[in-house]
Amino acid sequence: FNIFQNVIYTFLCSFFLFILLYFIKRLFVLNPCRILEHFNTCPEEYSVIFTSGCTAALKLVADTFPWKAVSNEGPGSQFCYLTDNHTSVVGIRGVTALQGVGTVSVLPHEVETRARKPQTQTNGEEECSVPHLFCYPAQSNFSGRKYPLSYVKGIQSQQLYPHRGRWFVLLDAACFVSCSPLDLSQYPADFVPISFYKMFGFPTGLGALLVRNEAAEVLRKTYFGGGTAAAYLVAENYFVPKPNVVSRFEDGTISFLDIISLHHGFETLQKLTGGMLNIQLHTFGLARYTYIVLSCLRHSNGKPVAQIHYDNDFQNIAEQGAILNFSLLDCHGRTVGYSQVDKMASLFNIHIRTGCFCNTGACQHYLVISNQNVRSNLHAGHICGDNIDLIEGRPTGSIRVSFGYMSSFEDCRNFLRFVVNCFVDKPLILDQKRLIKLKSAEPMESNGQVITPSPERITPSGDTVSKEGKKNNGSSHTLTNLFIYPVKSCASFEVTEWPLGPQGLLYDRLWMVVNENGVCLSQKREPKLCLIRPVICLASNTLQLQVSGMEAVTVPLETSLTNSDLRTSQSKVCGDRVQTVDCGEEVSAWLSEFLGKTCHLIRQRPEFLRDMKFGRAKAGDCGATALSLVNEAQFLLINRASVSFLQEHIANRYDSVNEGTWHDMEQLIQRFRANLVISGQEAFSEDGWSHLTIGDTQFQVIGRCGRCQMIGVDQKSATRTQEPLRSLSECRSGQVTFGVYLAHQTARNTTAVLILSVGACVIPRISESTEKP
Incomplete structure (x- = not known):
């Protein structure tokens, strides 16, 4: 059976x-x-x-x-x-x-x-x-x-x-x-x-x-792989392909x-749309509607908001597809960098494509980029796919919005509201003559709706934000806060005085958390990192990691590479390969328990030298400056006057019920994760500085810090918000820079220990030629 x-x-x-x-x-x-x-x-x-x-x-x-x-x-x-x-x-x-x-x-x-x-073929014409x-x-x-x-x-x-x-x-x-x-x-x-x-x-x-x-x-x-051969010999050059075209x-x-x-x-x-003809009509209608409204938007001074790159007026469905390519312009007619637009769009769950879209020929044609410009842009450090969107004020790429069969009219409205709210100098003006002209030539039936931009008033950025080119004449500021970030992307450790090391503030960003594949974790992917509080004790030579509700874990500040239990590895920081050493299983288990995934804590090897990219420094000033695991430069400085200006701008956008969310300046300061916080009387005056002295220590200003979605992470709760990136873009005409990078080069043969202290006098030097922020 x-x-x-x-x-x-x-x-x-x-x-x-x-x-x-x-x-x-x-x-x-x-x-x-x-x-x-x-x-x-x-x-x-x-x-x-x-x-x-x-x-x-x-x-x-x-x-x-x-x-x-x-x-x-x-x-x-x-x-x-x-x-x-x-x-x-x-x-x-x-x-x-x-x-x-x-x-x-x-x-x-x-x-x-x-x-x-x-032409008729002639006999014998090979x-x-x-x-x-x-x-x-x-x-x-x-x-x-x-x-x-x-x-x-x-x-x-x-x-x-x-x-x-x-x-x-x-x-x-x-x-x-x-x-x-x-x-x-x-x-x-x-x-x-x-x-x-x-x-x-x-x-x-x-x-x-x-x-x-x-x-x-x-x-x-010439090549044949498995499944393509009818027969072949191993020892002789004999091969017969399969007769079927596909099989070959x-x-x-x-x-x-x-x-x-x-x-x-x-x-x-077929079931959702009824066929490609319906998809073509639907998507072209959305693209045309967006084109009409975007091309009619004007800043308060009458200048256009967008420069659209096209060959027709979206009149003929046989000549234009469901793609809209454009560059946004500020109220002075200057191009807004596409990476700034992309960062803001992500806050509104809008997906756009930026750059040259793997089409250099069209990019050169529409943006008037010469062959020499392409070569000089590469020499300046720009490569395809990076975020270098402007070089000497000229755009290196543009913005593309593409529509598909799942796109809706509401998607168009959301996109246009985003442009109006974030990149238009108020009050908004609509070019009625152009609007009537384009609508009258509309080739298809439409619902006749015209977008009504959000009426909420957004304070435009004006020339009063920063008076560029004005000499400082020795006016001083004060260093009010000093922060170090021992573990990259974790919480700050505030001190009142701290020594300088060869790579910046001593022990600043010498450690970082990586996943099981060795990829660095940041608050962009793991906002909970901000809840990990590192504490450095110089007396006991230890770094302690603390989280509410968990017992703290301790690792030594100095790692002995003779310890056979420690594993060395290579990781990447901003495209640079860095040599690191694992800090052990105990701290790995602690991090893995808190983050809910396999993680490791690694430390930069003491003998490893990582130089700041030369293009970031002004020729002849800093030369090669050693970096820890920071992204760009040794130090980041912000001005309390700039924070106060932004705080007021954010508060004006909300009613009294929500105003309390942004009343705490110290919480807002924490979001920008600066090393040095100074007092100041004029917002964004730091953008025009070339050098500064803090106490007896000299620094060079390397450049402005471009911000991303990471400043949207509340450093106390690890929740994400659209602010302050949204208001930062509005009050700076689409730019999202806040704070400046500094570099300090220690003399090669010096043995003196330099110390920064809260309360030290800060004396800036204004650049002879500055750009408006």
């Missing part, structure tokens, strides 16, 4: 497993057909090659296209691409350059201006069989400009962009197909890379290359579970 029972059980399990695999296979096989159906084509015309993303699809074309080098025997291939292409398209020239293939960057207007009638590749985006990922899909046939037939030979078209459709329908039966591009993430928001890391079957026959592949190009195991999910993506898209 038991044997019979086991046989029945095994049979049933096998049967259900077979059924499950059958349906999985059905879904898997149906997906390519479903994808091609979405683009109005069929397997007889196109094949779907799954890749890890759109970039991988582009690289596949680059690696397998039959490039022909220029030689004495005849002309070679040409790789032509529009200057408005994504970086991943321009990168194909890295492959063509190694094969002796000519590369041509084509300006958008040149495609049609260089058109000609097709050049007419040379393969060329022309790449252009269906929609610019920078500005949302749509390029004519008719270019596909025009280039293939040589009616556009005249060159002899056989022309293939690579149509970068990744940005286009997220909100617009693409009919490949009408516009049969040879290679069409797409990203499913941009279409559905899921799954990431999955894209495809749609290959016209006629064009697939010319592709030549999908190396290894593809992400079949993600591919199965595409079926649900297409079904959901």
